[in-house]
Amino acid sequence: MNVQVAVNGYGTIGKRVADAVTLQPDMELVGVAKTRPNHEAELAESKGYPLYAAIEDRIDLFEEAGIELAGTVDELVAAADVVVDACPSGIGAENKSLYEDHDTPALYQGGEDADLVDTSFNARGNFADAVGADHVRVVSCNTTGLSRLLAPLEAEYGVEKARVTLIRRGGDPAQSGRGPINDILPNPVHLPSHHGPDVNTIFPDLDIDTLGLKVPATLMHTHSVNVTLESTPDADAVAELLEGESRIFLIPEGSDIDGAGALKEFAMDRGRPRGDIWENCIWRESVSMEGSDLYLFQAIHQESDVVPENVDAIRAVTGAADAEESIARTNETVGVGF
Ligand SMILES: NC(=O)C1=CN([C@@H]2O[C@H](COP(=O)(O)OP(=O)(O)OC[C@H]3O[C@@H](n4cnc5c(N)ncnc54)[C@H](O)[C@@H]3O)[C@@H](O)[C@H]2O)C=CC1
Ligand SMILES: O=C(OP(=O)(O)O)[C@H](O)COP(=O)(O)O
Numbered sequence: 001m002n003v004q005v006a007v008n009g010y011g012t013i014g015k016r017v018a019d020a021v022t023l024q025p026d027m028e029l030v031g032v033a034k035t036r037p038n039h040e041a042e043l044a045e046s047k048g049y050p051l052y053a054a055i056e057d058r059i060d061l062f063e064e065a066g067i068e069l070a071g072t073v074d075e076l077v078a079a080a081d082v083v084v085d086a087c088p089s090g091i092g093a094e095n096k097s098l099y100e101d102h103d104t105p106a107l108y109q110g111g112e113d114a115d116l117v118d119t120s121f122n123a124r125g126n127f128a129d130a131v132g133a134d135h136v137r138v139v140s141c142n143t144t145g146l147s148r149l150l151a152p153l154e155a156e157y158g159v160e161k162a163r164v165t166l167i168r169r170g171g172d173p174a175q176s177g178r179g180p181i182n183d184i185l186p187n188p189v190h191l192p193s194h195h196g197p198d199v200n201t202i203f204p205d206l207d208i209d210t211l212g213l214k215v216p217a218t219l220m221h222t223h224s225v226n227v228t229l230e231s232t233p234d235a236d237a238v239a240e241l242l243e244g245e246s247r248i249f250l251i252p253e254g255s256d257i258d259g260a261g262a263l264k265e266f267a268m269d270r271g272r273p274r275g276d277i278w279e280n281c282i283w284r285e286s287v288s289m290e291g292s293d294l295y296l297f298q299a300i301h302q303e304s305d306v307v308p309e310n311v312d313a314i315r316a317v318t319g320a321a322d323a324e325e326s327i328a329r330t331n332e333t334v335g336v337g338f
Contacts, residue, residue, distance in 0.1 A: 003027045003028070003320060004028055005028065005081070005314060006029075006032070006076045006080035006082070006084070007021070007031075007032040007083075007086060008033045008076070010032040011040065012174075013109055014084070014086030014087075015043065016273075016307045018032050020330075020333075021084075021311065021314070022047075022049075026321075026329075027314065031049060031070055031076050033051075033052040033053065034052075034054055036058060036061060037065035041062070041065075050070035052071050052073050053069050053072050053073065054073045055073075059072075074098065077098055077099060077102045082104065082105050082106070082107065084106075085099075085109065086109055088111065089111025089112065093108075096108075105135070107121075107138055109137070110137065114198070114201045117133075117136055118133040119133050119136055121136050121202075121309065122138075123309050123313070123326065123330075124147060124245070125148075125150075126203075127322070128322075131319055136313050136316070137201075138309050138313050139202060139309075140198065141300055141301075142166055142198075142302075143195055143199055143202070144305050144309055145221070145223065145298060146162075146208075146210075147199060147202045148245065148248060148280050149225065149242070149280060150162060150208075153227055154206065156241055157231045157233060158230030158231065159227055160207065160230050162227045163209050163210075164208065164210045164223050165224040166212045166222075167222045167224065168187070168213060168214050168221045169217045169219060170215060170216055170217060172218060175218070180215070180216050184213060185214045187212050187214040191210075191211060193210045195210040195212065196209055219261060219264050221299065221300040223297065223298045225297070226293060226294070226295050228292055228293050234289055239284055246328075247336060248279055249281050251283045274303070276301060276303065277301035277305070278336045279305070280305070281298060281299040281300070281301075282298040283298075307334070308330045
């Protein structure tokens with residue numbers, strides 16, 4: 001029988017993961033849980049996703065809005081083999097006991113603390129660590145992007161030290177209340193930002209320092225990367241290695257893609273749902289070697305790069321496939337790769 005998947009928290013990440021689950025030949029979406037009957041609840045209903053009330057006291061609100069409910073989140077979890085918790089940061093931790101009560105394995109997102117779970121997860125980095133685990137955290141968009149990049153570099157050349165400055169979007173496009181709106185904020189102002197330690201939840205021995213900023217942009221994050229390698233390949237060899245990674249897109253020279261705006265346009269022109277870009281986007285022209293130092297710029301679509309990772313994490317916890325099989329199946333069904 002196909003794996004029965006529930007999604008608790010149907011927002012930016014949850015709605016994308018739900019759609020990706022419906023594309024999997026070995027999974028079924030049991031339903032999604034929402035706290036209130038907003039436009040996203042209507043979307044779930046129009047897609048035919050059974051909708052469950054995340055908060056029992058609010059059932060009446062759905063009835064008043066004319067949105068039919070299939071039950072409560074408790075019933076949703078009871079019917080699922082795996083829950084993907086895509087609630088706002090911190091709520092996943094509050095939900096943990098619900099999943100434990102039902103003995104249902106759960107995936108959490110990057111906003112939760114690493115110590116909430118048995119293991120953090122990145123498909124390219126440490127798929128095997130999550131096999132059979134009960135509580136797994138799919139690392140944040142930024143850490144996902146860094147892990148995908150560092151995994152092949154470490155395997156092929158060895159990483160002596162990575163130094164990354166993360167220029168982070170202030171909020172997602174629909175988050176009108178976030179900022180900054182006219183500033184460039186060191187955020188966090190202290191070193192390291194949480195991203196380096198987060199990468200170490202995937203690669204415990206990797207030496208990495210990270211600095212973060214927030215800027216008035218909503219489309220994507222941008223990473224300025226310097227990795228001191230343990231060998232001295234030339235830039236073409238590194239580019240070729242990265243080109244061979246299924247979740248890395250090397251932006252070709254001469255494509256006129258100069259930033260996140262053009263990348264989003266590119267994705268929309270190619271019919272990507274919601275203009276999503278599941279891949280790390282690395283400017284080929286930026287891939288440079290100075291001795292053993294690699295430099296490059298990559299852009300990360302925060303709303304979507306973790307989506308294929310969640311699908312793979314479902315297969316890891318259920319033992320349904322190994323990393324290679326799962327990544328290939330997810331890529332093919334979702335459409336990863338330009
Ligand atoms: N948006 C992003 O760029 C990324 C977010 N993440 C992480 O994913 C998680 C979710 O973030 P987003 O999808 O952006 O948040 P979001 O706010 O867009 O969506 C969260 C959804 O959960 C719902 N919700 C709130 N309380 C709930 C409850 N008790 N039960 C069920 N649903 C509840 C909200 O109404 C909303 O629909 C966070 O941990 C975040 O750090 C990870 C990567 C990127
Ligand atoms: O986890 C993210 O970024 P982060 O890795 O910089 O914390 C996502 O972009 C969500 O960030 P947010 O918690 O600032 O919305």
